[in-house]
Amino acid sequence: MSDISLRGEATEAPVAPSRVRGGGIDWFFVVAVLLVAVTFVRVIYFTPIEATQGPAQKIFYLHLPAALAAFMAFGLVALTSILYLWLKDPKLDLLAESSAEVGVVFTTMVLISGPLWGKPVWGTWWTWDARLTLTLFLWFIYVGYLVLRGAIDDPAMRARYSAVLGILGALLIPFIHLSVYLFRTLHPMPIVLKPSAPSLPKEMLETLALSFGSFTVLFFAFLRARYHLALERAAIEAEERR
């Protein structure tokens, strides 16, 4: 880690301003939104209503794929953070930033859709179940990550600090999971068993698979759009500093 490389990192834009994509239609994004729309049409009109939970069960087709996307996002933050500290490529830092922000959006989706399902089925908006608590803390960690980024002006320092937090955050997750799990099992709560999906009917399974697929595409569309925004911002920042 020499002085020169760090100074270079702080002043050079990761991509020349001319190479940053301008306006125009983001076709990838359009396809992703259309796919999600198709999924929802299928969820609402062509998927049977679950016998005991009623229509509320259909939230699963939003809740589960959003959770999957959030985990992909935070996994990507940890990966790009490690790679950044190793390779010092500012693009990796921008990718981590984009992924964290998209992950927070999906986690928010999970945290909103969960209680909406929980109220009619569990009879309560919120319960300190291990999985719920972990998701809430995930949200706190990565909101903290975004606030930290906003509080540092120097791009190189911002990249190093947030990479450290991105890695430690990933290391923290199993510990929070372990302690909230132990907390719950020592204090059993009157929770209706969370219905997993061991033997879903064929239509439901297909709809679920479709929603996983479309949300994964949506995740990458969000990530791509946010990453382009990050590149443009970095280019402007570098231009101003010149």
Next chain:
Amino acid sequence: MRRTKRISVIAAALILARKDLAIEFRTRTAFFSAVVFALLGIVIFYFAWDPTAVAAIDLAPGVLWVIFTFAGLLGLHRSFGVEIADRAIDGLLGAPVSREAIYLGKALANLVFVGAVEAITIPAVALFYNMPFGGQGFAIAAIALLASIGLVAVGTLFSAMAVNTRLAELLLPMLSLPFFVPVVMPAAQATARLLAGRPVAEVASWLRILIAFDIAFVTACMLAFPFTLEE
């Protein structure tokens, strides 16, 4: 460079810790504010519940650990705060010691700080909440030590990061508190069980989480620390 002999990491860390503690011992500002803050917290928490409805013994462990956490944050903030004045950190970075030694020295000084606050707060809780700490004194001290190591390991690293940002006072608790969950929860749960007269074997799984957290985060934070320093 007159002295070419490099001292070992541990020796360097001890010297750095002594420097921080000497500064703290001569001014005593952070220590006294942390202790007074902790005592105030204990008193105010008592009135936040209806003592006829909630027994003090149910309240004490939670109060103890919430107070430690916040009092600890006061000390942690000062840890790298003192290095900002007159850019004292430059002298530290120019010294012929490794970055890991700086981290260890800082963490060690913070551990002594938090430990000293606890040494006053635990008897104070015993006094105000009428707790029979005596019988389980050793076990509770061990829990306090294990938990403090975890708090300090993470807090020292985040203190080094937070001082260089805007919103430093706000950012340190915001970053640290999620990381304190797997420390405060086992510590409070284990303390509560011991106070209720349960055997130490019953809290073994909580202690295992604490020990695992300490090992993982002391290692990870020491490795990450060099990345938080300005070049």
